[in-house]
Amino acid sequence: MKKLVTLGAAGLVALTLAGCGSETKTNTNSNEKAEKTVKGTTDSTSDNTFKDNTFTMAKEKVSYKITNVKTFPSAGDQNKKTIVLECDITNNGNEPADLAAKANPYTYVHASQKTNNAEKELQPGTIAIDDNGNNPEQAREDTMNSSKVLPHKTVQGMIAFDTVDDSPVTVTFENQIFKNIGSKTYKIQ
Structure with a gap:
């Protein structure tokens, strides 16, 4: 027991x-x-930044330096325009950067226009193709859709949005938790 x-x-x-x-x-x-x-x-040292016209995606180690802003006819509607932010895109990392996937700027860069009735979010844009296919903007657009930037190299690309009218376009840049870290307004010409 x-x-x-x-x-x-x-x-x-x-x-x-x-x-x-x-x-x-x-x-x-x-x-x-x-x-x-x-x-x-x-950890703010590993977050996206926007300074001196350069948007840097920290996690991807890619920077987009805006060098010029132009408008072109839109591929979707020839009566509307596409605003193009020409960029020097630099891969600051040690691995190739895929611009169409991981280092895609449209994840954190957005645009809008205030119309008479509302503020409209703009969709990523595509410019109309010229007959000869030799427009430098088309080469920039091709870079965005099909290129991987090699480590420590720079290529020319673009960020583009189809506009709804001729009112100014406000482009906003976001950090990794999608909070606005900067914006810039461009007039449509």
């Missing part, structure tokens, strides 16, 4: 200790996850 009580007590102690052990592991894992989340959102 004493052996039975002793075995029962030992079993109860073992179960109690096992329960405490798993509880400790759960709390440790939760704290580690929370700490990682906080670090990821508060």
Whole structure:
């Protein structure tokens, strides 16, 4: 009988200790996850920036320096215009940067126009193709759709939006949590 009580007590102690052990592991894992989340959102040195007409995507290590702004007929509607922000695009990282996927500026760069009735979000634009196919803007557009920029190299590309009318276009630049970090307004010519 004493052996039975002793075995029962030992079993109860073992179960109690096992329960405490798993509880400790759960709390440790939760704290580690929370700490990682906080670090990821508060580290300002690894966030996107917009300064001196240059938008830098920190995670992708790619910068878009706006060198000129022009308008062209839109491919979608010849009566409307596409505003083109010509850019020197530099890959500051050690891996090729895919401009159509990971380093796509349209993730963090948006544009809008205030019309008579509302503020309209603009869609990424495409310029009308000329008959000869030798427009330098077409080469910039091709770069955006099909190129990977090699490490520490610069190419010419563009960020384009189809406009709704001739009112000024406001382009906004966002950080990695999609908060506005800068904007610039351009007149349609």
